[in-house]
Amino acid sequence: MTTFQFLMGLITYRTWRYVINATAWTVIYMVPIIPGLITKEFFDSLTGDASLQMGTWGIIALLLAAALARVVLIIVGFITDVNFRFRMGMMLRRNMLKHVLKQPGARAIPCSPGEAISYFRDDVEQSEEAASWSVDVFGMTCFALVSSYILIGIDAQMTLLVFVPLVLVVAVAQLATSRLQKYRAASREATSRVTGAISEMFGNVQAIQIAGAEERVIERFRKFNDTRRQTMLKDKLMGEVLDSIFTNSVNLGIGLILLLAGQKLRGGSFTVGDFSLFVYYLTFVTSIITNVGKFITYFKQMGVALDRLKGLLQGAPAGVLILKEGLRLRKGSAVKENAAAAAGAVATGPSDAEPLRSLEVEGLTYRFPETGRGIEDIRLKLDGGSFTVVTGAIGSGKTTLIRTLLGLLPKDEGTIVWNGKTVVDPGTFFTPANSAYSAQIPRMYSDTLRNNILLGQQERGDDLQQAIHTAVMEYDLDHLQNGLETMIGPRGVKLSGGQMQRTAAARMLVRDAQLYVFDDVSSALDVETEQKLWERLFQSRGDATCLVVSHRRAALTHADHIIVMKDGRIEAEGTAEELLRISATFQELWSGDERTADAALPEGAALQPET
Template identity: 25%
Template sequence: MRRGIRHVGRAIARQPGIFSLALTASSLFAVMTVASAYVIGGITERVVLPSFEDGDTSGAALTLAVVAIVAVAILRIIGIVGRRLLAGIMQYRLQADLRRQVTRQYLRLPLSWHQRHPTGQLLSNANSDVEAAWFFVAPLPFGIGAVVIILITGGAMVATDPLLALIGLVVFPLVFAINAFYSQVMGPRQQRAQQLRAEVSEIAHESFDAALVVKTLGREDSETQRFGARAEELRDGLVSVGRVRGLFDPMIESLPNLGTLAVLLVGAHRVVDGAIDVGELVSIAYLFTLLALPIRAIGWVLAELPRALAGYDRVTPVLEATGETPYGPDPAAAGDGGAGLGLQAVGYSFEGTDRPTVHDVTFDVPAGRTVAVVGPTGSGKSTLAGLLVRLVDPADGAVLLDGLDLRRLREGEVSDQAAFVAQQAFLFDDTVRGNITLGAPYSDDEVWTALRVAAADDFISALPDGLDTRVGERGASLSGGQRQRLALARAIVRRPRLLVLDDATSAVDPSVEARILDALRASEAPATVVVVAYRQATIALADEVVWFEQGRAVARGSHERLLAEVPGYVALVRAYSQAEGVPA
């Protein structure tokens, strides 16, 4: 309960203005609700009973009664509309703000943090957990405004007849006693349900993301069963939550009705004894029936708090996560053309592994040169590529750009100087232009220039709408080679001084690949290029080759030299050449 109250205070503190307006509207509804009891009691005493006694009533009395009822009703309507509208705005603002905080945190945290957390869980944190965290806000102004009804009603009942008030108000301790029990039972169930939501989302994301693999290997039934088993667990968890709520809600609903019956039974005897008159009994009974709604409103808030705390508890570790990429004070070296690259005893290990992925790597790449990094699968080439553009920081040694340690550069300097094209080309469900510029203010001329260097201008020109053609989610309407060329154009348009290609042209025809590398060299200010490659045609176009083996750079030289001196290099090149049907 204490944690729940703190969470309510957190919501109010984040949106104090809109909450004040919603609470004002709720208080107006509360006051008019109580006023309606007095209007009905007064009409009963001054209009209804005299009409039975005299057999007649005046038009003025009826008109006044109608005006009073309509006026109170209109003000209640204004309170209801204002309360609901403003409470909704408050809830959605809180959800939007928290979702932005979570996504900003995702972008701020380093790649190593993302590698430790499943994508489905991150999606659940940013979606269902955020929504659950503030779901109680919709009834919150009504619940707090209900306190106004309770205070006014309780005061009015005490002023009218203290004995009846005492009988009626015994309901409230029962409400909070029931809720204390409810919170203890519901909390773990809500936490489990939120966790299962994340796991269902995670499995669905994996299955959709790997749709090609699943279909190719005929594993649809297996994936369906895996998803179905977890979905059934989620169903059972939600049923368990529903059972508890199904027990709790009727108890809260019934308490005001039981109180009303007690008031009427005792009140009837009080009328007979002459302690109160009929009008006062009607007012008290009606006042007590009005307490049913605020008690339900308080119950709605209390019922949602366990789920809200479960959602917020799952989001909080994301907001409190540390390990963000530190930046230094230095600007990158000014200049056009390629940047000098140096590695000094660089080492890196993934968390949970004993053997370093990259170990004691030292070499340099002169500005404007093209170096091919070649090695067997699992030798650490992709990890090295990530280190060159600071996707991760080395555990040992340093990566230097124009003699400056990447960790000393200011935020944004590395991405301004270096570009990276990964093995898997990711395209957004956007236009060709949008996928290349990513919202940056590049002109169409600059985009077409990048497309020509990436050998993508011909097929883009043939698309129905050219640069305005939408490529579908993950570039579904394009071939693998076309996707790779668009990803390469995305990097080239930024005119990087260092371009790192992690097997980024593997799906491109060798002749097109040669055209791309020639265009990169022929530009006015050629970038320094580091390419992770396997093809002999690609390697032969490089100025120098670095042979990677078991996380270390064990040989370096020209393609011909390594063919003559490194048996592992010869075996790898021959294997790929034979696979492609090219003479070794």
């Protein structure tokens, strides 16, 4: 998709709004035609050359009426522009976010969250700017055509001198295209690195402090800022140089007009009214030349923004950016949508969701593009109500298997069958009320503990308290300053690793689901707390099916079925007793966990719940 096609896609999102906006600003730019003619009549009346006899007060009244009309039209124009521009920006951001959310979770964005913010903020605003200025260019073009017709009728030679600077500006702007794009792309990239670094610093405060790396991190951030300063300076300087060229070319035209007008006045072929009309229109021609130059600049910068947004799409067609769907901004439509969502939530609640009887996986394969490693030809079956543990050494493919099954990674091959029906889109299907998931690295938000568990879900009865109990968090709540209302800081920095894992488990358990997926959720827990977690889960899960990634004995001893992974494949499967006889890998994992537990807990030592 070219920059022009992108621009047309934006301005035709709501064509009628663009037409209204363009009409309003065209009228605004056309209004000065009238005061210019009135001014001409006024000065001609002083020399007896006027064609209309209105009197001084009549002319003043007309000028005031024209000025008032333009003020009112500008207010209307700002209203139409705001309604058009911000709807266009919201449409673009909505389409980008919708595309990101549809991608496998592990590959949703190709950059850091801080850099992604730069795409959503800066590049969308740049696109808005270019589309909005296209309205001005249309209105100014109409003014230029009408005023040119009037001025040519008076003196063609002087009219040519008025618009020569416009041609010069266009030529200069075209010549500056490649350098302008280069500077803008560099400044955007530098800004992305700065915002990404800020995000990383806030997300890794504890790691930075533990490593004593504050000075190194600050120095790295300072280098990013220096680079950004230099690239932004070049970008701004280029813009100012172009503005200077635009303005000075107009001043040159004004000087030529004044010299030529003086000669024509002396020759009698040019009236004072004609001169005043040229000078009056020249003020607006100056604005036209400057604004046309700005639009050309914005259009070129829009090309840079489009290239960056294409990168965020990760190979998807660029047409995704300009899909024309409703925004549902009206209060009534929002209420209806919320009511429909609530009805849908009831319809897909646990009482209505189809119970999981069997989940079968055939030939599931995913290879990481960078390394070629991953999982290969995974075949497994989960029976409804079972407790299955996936285990194996580090790097054996346990987490990759879970993420591919849930659609967080895009499978290369294989089929997933739920109760005899093929799952076409795992990423959409494996969500409540079908499935709930707790990731290996929990994601927390700078909010209260309650909101981090609920994540917008309405609190129903004692579901929250039950989830907290099952996740063995009651001891922690008693020792947190404000209990569930405690602010846990960016990415949960006020919580320990074990508290974060159990918060993630509570977040999952508060959502009724047919399948619960735990990815190494107990790796940071002590033996006693982990034992309580699995025991309480067994007591409270009812008929729910559990799929657990773990190498810990507490989970393995509760398993109905164990799958042993090695080098991305299933090496063995069975019960703990069977695997201890036939699988050397499982024997090593079992013995290793026993040694770890003995080292962590000397005989006779008393354990307190982990905090």
